[in-house]
Amino acid sequence: MSTITDVAREAGVSVATVSRALRGLDRVSPRTRERVLKVANELDYVASPTATSLASGRTQVVGVVAPFLTRWFFATLVSAIEKTLRQHDHHVLLFDLEDDTYDQRLPLSQNMLWKRVDGVITLNLPMTQDELDLVDRLGLPLVAIGTPVADRPNVRIDEAQAMRTATEHLVSLGHERIAYIGAVPSNKAHIRTPQARLDAFREVMQSHGLAEHKQWILGSDWSADSASADTHTLLASDDRPTAIAAASDEMAIGAMAAARAQGLHIPEDLSVIGIDDHALSNVLGLTTVRQDVAAQGRQAAEILLRSLGVATDGGDETEVVVPTELVIRASTAPPTAL
Template sequence: MAKRPTALNMADLASRAGVSIATVSRALSGAPGVSSQTRQRIKDLAQDLSYTVSPDAARLARGSNGRIAVVTPDVAHWFYAAMLGGIVTALHGTDLDVLLYEVKDERERRRFFEDLPARRQVDALILVALPISDDERRRLDLMDVTVVMAGGVLGEHPHVRIDDVTAGRQAATQLVRAGHRRIAMLNSSGTWSLEYAAPSARLQGFTQALEAAGLEVHPELIVHRRWGSHGGVEGMSDLLSLPEPPTAVVTFSDEVAFGALRTLRRAGVAVPHTLSVVGIDDHHLADMFDLTTVHQPVAQQGAEAGRLAQQILQQGDVSTPHITLPTHLVARGTSGPPPQ
């Protein structure tokens, strides 16, 4: 019985090409540091010898694991799914593998960070809009790996985000310019014990817009409810029960706006003729609801975070580690002038 031919390894290919194993690894993975002539010669030789790159051998040769961990509170929700899709798209075609960790509740998040030292098999962590405690931040620093925050800020670590203050100001300014004077904000509290930065930042932008127009910010018109459509249902019910309801409402997010619109529909309140609603995010269903909203580029934030992580791993540094992407208002049918 004929013996099977012995499979070539990277050392064999390096020996036949007259170069180092590291050069072969860089040439076949597309990494910089190899001349175009040498790269092509190695690729041609690998093809002639039917050589297939072993991922583990390539990683060993370059002294890294070749893995990026993405940590997200949710994989099903549109925001996190869009962010994850952007990260995966940006890393597609590279020699980096993506490991996904979902931490839905406090217990799972604590366990993830308690086990963090054992996760040194990754070269980078991308955190997707995840609130982090001071103790968890110290654990991240002890890992000595690249950490990138997508959809938020984490100290001096590289990040990609939007300016939530600007988003809140853009939403409220739309209503001020339409002539509204009694404007409410239906804000949100997160599902974590740790505080999200976005609610306070968007409220700050909302307040700035009203004060710049010389309008009073009425405390009874600032309502905080649990994040999500159910919070929008409850919060809008509270606003409608006031002796003098608002003529316009800015909601923390589009999901909150969807719940608020349901309450208004069931109460027989005409939108926007009696009450206008403006959301923030530009959810993929916002157009179907004809919702005026502030668009934020969610998938692009994920893609930029993925590229940041890749560039830092390949180059050791980047010229712009902190990226803030612009937001803009999308005017649709839920906003208009106040009732006469």
Template sequence: MSVSIEDVAKRAEVSTATVSRALRGLPKVSPATRERVLAVAAELGYVPSPSATGLATGRTKTVGVLMPFVDRWYFGHALEGVDQELRSRGYNLLLLSLGGYLHGNKRRFTEQMVRKQIDGLVVLCMGLSQSELEELAKTQMPVVAVGGPIEGCVGVHIDDFAAATAATTHLIDLGHRKIAHLRGGVKDEINFVVPGLRAEGFAATMRSAGLELRPEFSVAGDFTAAQGAAAAGRIFDLPGEKPTAVFCGSDEMALGLMFEARRRGIRIPEDLSVVGIDNHDFSVLAGLTTIAQDPVEHGRQAAAILLDAVEGKPEAITQKYMPFQLLKRESTARLPS
């Protein structure tokens, strides 16, 4: 006959929750009680099961991941990192997709969506409305944001302002003065702060260098290659002077711009230098100069922070800025004198 957690609790004269906490090394168990529980468990040959642990602690051994899209490069890679860390520590993943950047009654996160289903939540690359933040607070569970800052949440992400500064500085250092910016679209900026941070980094760097910010050189895409190509077309069709370089707010938009440039016979980098952000899988094949980040590692780090908090480790929830790196490839070159 197998030994249950109730058997251990009865022999050790503690609750089943205390048995679970003691066996899992969680806080709020005195050293003497922990030692007694461990001794009884060893004596009885008790092996905790995931279901018994969940019943005793109220845990589900499941973490939710809230995301607006599942088919974008950063989202998919960050999700893979979260899943890797969860599996390595015996947790399951529950995907909660909100169906893109929608508003009002069309998209709303509620506490009922996750009640008693998950132990913590990873929020991927999206902003939450005030009502959604209030619903999130009701869950009373650990929350970690990935990909950019979210009000009231600890996050794992790069410094997007600094990344945009590095990309723009690279173009300026190559002698470019007429620099365009292919930025995120209106929906991106409403729903998430990262596009705005990258735009601010670009603008601040241009102003610091004493360079003109030309409104017609700032064109919106939506972080996809298709919209990057469409936005590039609007830049290429401008009358008069053309930019000699473009800073793109994502690699996917930069790749779209490069496709459109090739279609029109615009040579890169001879006629136009291009730099992006991400280090998308296709960037190295395209020779795209970019600011590299590692979304898989972002996801792993976020999941690790979250699980440490779920498991009661002190000071587990901490903000984490991840490294980024300028990778110089064939899409940028010094402006001919």
């Protein structure tokens, strides 16, 4: 295997010049840089990432921090971020802060970040003041996806508008007896998105003078299994809704499974709508409010790369709101008499 010394000898320059040329630093003439790159390619020389990191102080790694990674939403974000960073020879180091319980998370620590990453992207994660102080102390740029982080760039959708669109669609079809699934306990790890969507649901119901049934506001851990179990209990009652607005497609899919297990037909007996446009939503015929999850990951990665001076394309956005759109499929229709 060729070494940097071999490249220097063949190119007729010093080892330091080879290092500067391969790292794209100044004080190397274009002609010399071209010769070094040609020789390095001919000798199949690849610079050691560790050595490059020690010399530059950069790791070319971005820390991606999530409250958990077992949901389609988070996996899709991570995939888009990694692909975007890879185009600029940067990569992802994942930090899954999931604890043993859904309503808590592990803290972000100095051992996770120090000398390991050049920047941080958070995925729908409220940050504590101690965590913000840590990131500032380490001098790491941070971009937040979803839940905003104070004074940092943010890429998100309008959570409230997405749920307003979903609920208004059900109301426009004539539904008045509408349940909601996706309420969660008040906790620092997950409260922002669930609360914004629940508030928007209530706002639409009130604006149309429709009654909110407390027993129809279902809690969930935002998984299909949990939603299915909760919906099964709801639909077993004689006093059941004609429609369900789910705060995510995964919960909507769970609700649809529960309804069908009880012999109900969708949408004749029950309309169901979600938010996301999950990978399975089209094949299952689920009406949803689509958000472009991958686009959010790409834009967050691009903003971070610009803050690192790696990428120059694009503007100086501090807040990007990605639009959503209603996608009508087979899971919603006007209500029939109970």
